[in-house]
Amino acid sequence: MRSSRRWTRASVYIVAVLVAYAAGCSNAPSSSNPAPATADVTALIAAGDPERGAAIFLGQAADVAAPACVTCHAVEAGAAPTSLGPNLTGIAIRAGTTVPNQSAEAYLWESIVAPNTHLAPGYSENIMLTVYGDLLTEQDIADVVRYLLTLES
Numbered sequence: 001m002r003s004s005r006r007w008t009r010a011s012v013y014i015v016a017v018l019v020a021y022a023a024g025c026s027n028a029p030s031s032s033n034p035a036p037a038t039a040d041v042t043a044l045i046a047a048g049d050p051e052r053g054a055a056i057f058l059g060q061a062a063d064v065a066a067p068a069c070v071t072c073h074a075v076e077a078g079a080a081p082t083s084l085g086p087n088l089t090g091i092a093i094r095a096g097t098t099v100p101n102q103s104a105e106a107y108l109w110e111s112i113v114a115p116n117t118h119l120a121p122g123y124s125e126n127i128m129l130t131v132y133g134d135l136l137t138e139q140d141i142a143d144v145v146r147y148l149l150t151l152e153s
């Protein structure tokens, strides 16, 4: 009895800390993007702009200063100069079945902001840069994911 009450108090405390943390985050400048990969970003992605996402992917978006994804990833629109990363042709199809119970949207978002969480088969950690969560805004990431979701074949 006693210990369960203690647990309840501990959980209330944990929830309070999480709420305070979340409130702090929502005041953060939009240029820094600490969004966890589990965030529900489906609506943001659905409203994303795939053409802008493609421009970011190719390093051609004038307002985005982040290393181009195409440096390491080949896509149907072009071959990468290196084979550092997996070919993303068809990623829209396999993204939804790569991790059990993870949607394509969540998998792709996570692949960008936390690339070491689930490594693509045959690749090692820390080759994909881990800077994108800081260098891209949530809108940038949503646009890139929206673009990746067009890569069906």
Ligand code: HEC
Binding pocket: 057, 067, 068, 069, 070, 071, 072, 073, 084, 085, 086, 088, 091, 098, 108, 111, 112, 115, 116, 118, 119, 120, 123, 124, 125, 127, 128, 129, 132, 144
């Ligand atoms: C320096 C090379 C490099 C750059 C730049 C890079 N990646 Fe990657 N990426 C990798 C490597 C290596 C992997 C495989 C290891 C892993 O899963 O983290 C990977 C994995 C991925 C995956 C998962 C692929 C799969 O088959 O499941 C996605 C999606 C992805 N990257 C998207 C991006 C996007 C979008 C960008 C730009 C915002 C980007 N990458 C920039 C190297 C890179």
